Amino acid sequence: MSIDVDVEDGIAVITINRPERLNAMDAGHYAGLSRAWTRVRDEPEIRVAVVTGAGERSFTTGADLKSFVSKPPELAEMWxxxxxxxxxxxxxxxxPVIAAVNGYCLGGGMTLLLATDIRLAAPHATFSLAEVKRGVIAGNGGTQRILSQLPYAIGMEMLLTGDPIDAETAARWGLINRVVPAETLMDEAMAYARRIAANAPLAVQAAKELAVRAREMPLTAGLRLEQMTNRMLQFTEDAAEGPKAFAEKRPAKFKGA
Structure with missing residues (x-):
């Protein structure tokens, strides 16, 4: 019953490991997941992360309602x-963060999914924001991200009815990238991760940040920030290594410097 983090070749695999509870998370698991994301953010050797759930039934069903109902947080924690x-x-x-959805992706699992960048799912995966059926709302970004990632009517249907959709429907609406066989889900996710990890890490991070921030700034400001960031990257060792490797017809050896 833990949040496991394994790092190899620049790839961090984060596993929500509580399969007996469908990978539902209590306060301890959320604290562990926070530490895992902070580690991904702060350790230079990590270039990309893959997040998944233990077992074959569930990615995560989000908060363990029994643990939170019995001991709600103090109001002071709101601040x-x-x-x-x-x-x-x-x-x-x-x-970049890749989600390998191996089953139920419900509630907090969906809001986690909405914060990832590339998403693969097994055919039996199920997606829902069912909080309204429990008298609350989809927190941690559920109401804030859903309409920027799905068509308005589809996002509202999920948010207001709380009804689930299957993997094929999720793929059709662009919530996930692809549906892949369950037995090859992690292999496919790791293949994506290796392709990303092979690229220049500073450029990859800059590309992600610029694309995400573009949602919140005028185009003119975004274009200018893009220009300035690219100018800065041109002075890195990786910017010299990329063209050199291309000319020498060999894989580039990027250092993130």
Whole structure:
């Protein structure tokens, strides 16, 4: 019962490991997940992350309602806005995050999904924001991200009815990139991760940040920031290594410097 983090070859695999509870998370698991995202953000050797759930039934069903109902947080925690930040609650992680959805992706699992960058799902995966059926709303970004990632009517249907959709429907509406066989889900996710990790890490992080921030700024400001960022990157060792490797017909050896 833990949040497992394994790092190899620049790829961090984060596993929500509580399969006996469909990878539902109590306060301890959320704290562990916050530490995992902070590690991904802060450790230079990590270039990309893959997040998944243990077992074959569930990615995560989000908050373990039994644990939170029996012991709700103190009201004062409403103003501890930087405490145990999560990817979907505002922690800025510019390294790409890939979701490998191996089953139920419900509630907090969906809001986590909405904060990832590339998403693969097994055919039996199910997606829903069912909080309105429990008398609350989809927190940690559920109401804030859904309409920017799905057509208005589809996003509202999920948000207001709380009804689930299957993997094929999720792929049709662009919520996920692809549906892949369950037995090859992690292989496919790791293949994406390796392709990203092979690229220049500073450029990858800059590309993600610029694309995400573009949602919140005028085009003229975004274009200018893009120009200035590219100018800055031109002075890096990686910017010299890329063309050199291309000319020498060999894979580039990027250092993130």
């Amino acid at each position: 501890l806005t930087q405490k145990e930040q999560l990817l979907n609650r505002g922690l800025e992680v510019w390294k």
